[in-house]
Amino acid sequence: MIRESRIIATQGKLTVAGEYIKAERLKSKMSREELARKMQEHGMPMKRELIFRIEKGQRMVSLEEASILCAVLNIDGKDLIQYVLNQIDRNCYMTISG
Numbered sequence: 001m002i003r004e005s006r007i008i009a010t011q012g013k014l015t016v017a018g019e020y021i022k023a024e025r026l027k028s029k030m031s032r033e034e035l036a037r038k039m040q041e042h043g044m045p046m047k048r049e050l051i052f053r054i055e056k057g058q059r060m061v062s063l064e065e066a067s068i069l070c071a072v073l074n075i076d077g078k079d080l081i082q083y084v085l086n087q088i089d090r091n092c093y094m095t096i097s098g
Contacts, residue, residue: 015057021073
């Protein structure tokens with residue numbers, strides 16, 4: 001049984017989704033503080049510091065967080081997934097431990 005799977009990016013990043021999330025946040029002219037507040041309004045406890053860590057690739061994003069981020073930023077989840085898959089093809093490898 002697999003207990004954990006993580007995408008480990010090169011250059012020491014835990015996730016590449018943050019780059020896309022940051023770009024979409026900036027496109028929406030939203031501050032990290034505002035994004036965190038909107039996440040909280042959708043029932044996801046989030047602080048500005050966590051948004052920063054996600055964008056820098058220092059913190060992984062759960063599927064639930066990704067779903068709410070997509071809703072708040074008004075982006076299609078398929079676009080986020082496609083971006084991550086493209087980055088994996090270029091820069092990453094996946095580790096699966098069980």
